[in-house]
Amino acid sequence: MLASRRGWVLVTQSGPRLTHRRSATEASHSLADHRRSLWGHHGKRSGGAVTKKWSDALVERSVSSWLLDPEPSDTDDDRVALSELRNLVNRELNTVGDVKGLTSDIRKWGKGRALSERLKQVFDTIIFEELEQILDDIDWASSARGKFIVFVNDYVQELYRKSEFRSDPMFADVYVGAHSKRNEIVVTGAVASEGILNKVRSIMRDNDPGIPVSYQVTLKKC
Numbered sequence: 001m002l003a004s005r006r007g008w009v010l011v012t013q014s015g016p017r018l019t020h021r022r023s024a025t026e027a028s029h030s031l032a033d034h035r036r037s038l039w040g041h042h043g044k045r046s047g048g049a050v051t052k053k054w055s056d057a058l059v060e061r062s063v064s065s066w067l068l069d070p071e072p073s074d075t076d077d078d079r080v081a082l083s084e085l086r087n088l089v090n091r092e093l094n095t096v097g098d099v100k101g102l103t104s105d106i107r108k109w110g111k112g113r114a115l116s117e118r119l120k121q122v123f124d125t126i127i128f129e130e131l132e133q134i135l136d137d138i139d140w141a142s143s144a145r146g147k148f149i150v151f152v153n154d155y156v157q158e159l160y161r162k163s164e165f166r167s168d169p170m171f172a173d174v175y176v177g178a179h180s181k182r183n184e185i186v187v188t189g190a191v192a193s194e195g196i197l198n199k200v201r202s203i204m205r206d207n208d209p210g211i212p213v214s215y216q217v218t219l220k221k222c
Helices: 054-058 076-089 096-110 117-141 144-162 194-206
Strands: 008-012 015-018 174-178 185-191 213-219
Touching (some): 054 144, 076 096, 076 117, 096 117, 117 144, 194 213
Parallel strands (some): 185 213
Antiparallel strands (some): 174 185
16 A cells, blocks of 8 residues: 555556545544545556556646537637646646746736636636645655655566566455555565575565564464
8 A cells, every 4th residue: 555645546456546635634554435536547658668657647747638628618718718727838848937827827828818607617716726635745755745745656566577467366455555654564464384584584685675574464364
């Protein structure tokens, strides 16, 4: 289980499930139920290799494009305005300055326009929700805790690539992630025997993260 920025990423043998980045709390050993969960986030592939880091999904860097998708009830003017807005917001936001610049550009775009109720809703959602959340993400990513969570996501992605944690069914209920409070790796879940637990420990030693590792793995009852 990987700690995401507000919830957890549960890494299964088919890949991680990312809990929604806007969850209210960073809970220990639990998955928040959010409407925008992502299953099997493997990233872009090139020649069969994963090229996208799981940690990239933890920090939003752009306005959600689906907000600007036309709806059947949209007028022709609405569709033109949505297209203009889509072109305006189509940029990567990596700094506070980037976000403030886009916010200014959007306000200039909307100034003096007679926006329909539909466009007003889209406008307000981008300004008061999307961009505020992106600012929050950027702030989180630069914090000590944010940097640690990113490190853990990258470490576990590499661990799963190199080891048999994802391929061997005996490890199906073993999860590796970040401790909810301390800067350490925690291995949780359940295994069928002490021998399998020893294999888990061996894999972790062979892939030393360079920080403390604690174990909260139980033996399954027969």
